[in-house]
Amino acid sequence: MKILIIGSDGILGWELVNRLPRLSEAERQPLTVIAAAHSHIEITNASNTSEVIVRNMPDIIINCAAYTNVDACETNIDKAYSVNADGAKNIAQAGKNINAKVIHISTDYVFDGEKNTPYTETDPTRPLSVYGKSKLAGEIAVQEINGNYAIVRTSRLYGPRRSNFVTKILNIGIEKRSVSAVIDQFGSPTYAADLAHAIWYVFSSDLRGIYHIANDGICSWYEWAKKIFELTNNQITLHPIKAKDFKRAATVPQNSALNCAKFVQASRHKMRPWQEALEEYLKNSVIN
Numbered sequence: 387m388k389i390l391i392i393g394s395d396g397i398l399g400w401e402l403v404n405r406l407p408r409l410s411e412a413e414r415q416p417l418t419v420i421a422a423a424h425s426h427i428e429i430t431n432a433s434n435t436s437e438v439i440v441r442n443m444p445d446i447i448i449n450c451a452a453y454t455n456v457d458a459c460e461t462n463i464d465k466a467y468s469v470n471a472d473g474a475k476n477i478a479q480a481g482k483n484i485n486a487k488v489i490h491i492s493t494d495y496v497f498d499g500e501k502n503t504p505y506t507e508t509d510p511t512r513p514l515s516v517y518g519k520s521k522l523a524g525e526i527a528v529q530e531i532n533g534n535y536a537i538v539r540t541s542r543l544y545g546p547r548r549s550n551f552v553t554k555i556l557n558i559g560i561e562k563r564s565v566s567a568v569i570d571q572f573g574s575p576t577y578a579a580d581l582a583h584a585i586w587y588v589f590s591s592d593l594r595g596i597y598h599i600a601n602d603g604i605c606s607w608y609e610w611a612k613k614i615f616e617l618t619n620n621q622i623t624l625h626p627i628k629a630k631d632f633k634r635a636a637t638v639p640q641n642s643a644l645n646c647a648k649f650v651q652a653s654r655h656k657m658r659p660w661q662e663a664l665e666e667y668l669k670n671s672v673i674n
């Protein structure tokens with residue numbers, strides 16, 4: 387089986403490129419993994435996208451490419467839609483033309499955060515930000531164009547590739563010895579390595595439709611930061627602040643925790659608690 391990873395230089399794409407071959411060996415299921423970084427493919431360009439996909443003829447395409455700077459999307463609206471919506475559409479169309487399955491990665495920010503419990507796949511979407519709206523438009527395009535799809539919504543991704551909340555809060559904390567973090571927005575931090583492993587189950591079990599996949603458990607940004615400092619033995623003064631006092635360009639959901647029961651039931655693979663995943667990441671990472 388041939389898998390094309392688009393966005394292979396990003397947090398998730400990089401993990402998939404590195405982990406899928408090892409999983410394939412361990413599971414004795416031969417797999418050819420092809421990495422397509424931004425320098426190899428421009429997903430906003432339909433003919434370039436089609437040309438790269440036809441040249442490689444994958445059985446499965448995993449789209450990890452996105453414009454992920456949530457605040458910057460508020461001012462770069464055209465770019466957000468061009469990458470997150472048109473890019474997803476171009477990939478879905480090119481995939482359909484060669485009968486490839488498309489696994490499209492999406493976000494918890496498609497929800498408005500007003501629900502008090504974790505969101506299921508059937509809950510109504512109502513994104514608050516340009517990023518969330520453009521990602522939802524991408525989901526809709528994938529669903530309309532290519533019947534052979536899986537959409538994986540995840541949340542608060544981090545991994546060794548690129549800066550992320552963990553690296554940012556550690557760097558600020560270590561430099562300033564004092565940092566503020568929001569106490570009233572909740573989600574599930576997700577280790578990209580664990581998500582890459584879960585995506586293995588998505589295609590090996592031929593799951594179709596929308597699936598929520600995140601590490602188990604829910605926390606605020608404040609609780610996440612507290613755990614990061616605890617696990618790295620950093621004595622940093624952490625100030626709790628409310629979201630309304632933390633100025634940022636995008637409005638993000640108050641609760642964007644994902645209910646992953648559908649995935650657990652379909653794959654029989656339960657994601658581990660976010661604290662355990664974070665501990666492993668910090669142990670393996672150069673930040674420590």
Ligand SMILES: NC(=O)c1ccc[n+]([C@@H]2O[C@H](COP(=O)([O-])OP(=O)(O)OC[C@H]3O[C@@H](n4cnc5c(N)ncnc54)[C@H](OP(=O)(O)O)[C@@H]3O)[C@@H](O)[C@H]2O)c1
Pocket residue numbers: 392393394395396397398399423424425427428429430449450451452453454469473491492493494521539540541542543544548
């Ligand atoms: N990060 C999170 O907290 C988070 C949370 C929930 C869901 N997600 C979703 O998870 C997926 C993976 O996110 P991630 O954090 O791994 O993203 P990331 O680290 O920002 O990587 C995205 C990749 O997409 C590439 N890319 C951007 N524009 C492109 C274009 N026009 N054509 C081709 N490639 C392009 C980027 O390349 P360049 O950088 O070279 O442009 C980068 O390698 C995305 O769908 C994202 O929406 C992320």
